[in-house]
Amino acid sequence: MPVELNHTIVPARDPEASARFLADILGLSVDPPVAHFTPVTLANEVSLDYDRFDDFAPNHYAFLLGEREFDAALARLRRGGITHYGDPACREAGQVxxxxxxxxxxxxxxxxxxxxxxxILTPGRARP
Structure with a gap:
């Protein structure tokens, strides 16, 4: 069997609210709780298991979306007044x-x- 990512723990002070935030942006559902985790399962069956932490360092999570799903997620960010950036240093506000x-x-x-x-990103096509 090939190696696959099954799940990852996402630390949060409020796991339910954080899971809901991401699920809403991505157009997904929050799964029923599993023990003390609040999971959000992606299309490839990898789950983000939100767990309560009081202290943690922020992480980076990237999600590959189709063109239509990207446009829908971007529209939800904009409607929600959530600032988005064209760079990981977050200097290019409002950019894609x-x-x-x-x-x-x-x-x-x-x-x-x-x-x-x-x-959030789209797959694009590899350059020849």
């Missing part, structure tokens, strides 16, 4: 990046309520 390495790839970054840096 276009990758120079992958033709047609678009992406943007935003922070969740816990300070994690979230990224």
């Amino acid at each position: 990046y276009r990758s120079g390495r992958t033709e047609g790839r678009r992406g943007t970054y935003f922070h969740d309520p816990e300070g994690h840096l979230m990224e």
Whole structure:
């Protein structure tokens, strides 16, 4: 069997609110609790298991979306007044990046309520 990522723990002071925030942006559902985790399962069956932590360092999470799903998520960010950025340093507010390495790839970054840096991006096409 090939190696696959099954789940990852996402630290949060308020796991339920953080899971709901991300699920709403991505157009997903929050799964029923599993023990003390609040999971959000992605299309490839990887789950983000939100867990309560009082102290943690923010992480970066990137989500690959189709073109229509990206446009819908970007519209939800904008409707929600959530600032998004064209760069991971968060200096290019309101921007969407276009990758120079992958033709047609678009992406943007935003922070969740816990300070994690979230990224949504499209697959694009590899340059010949």
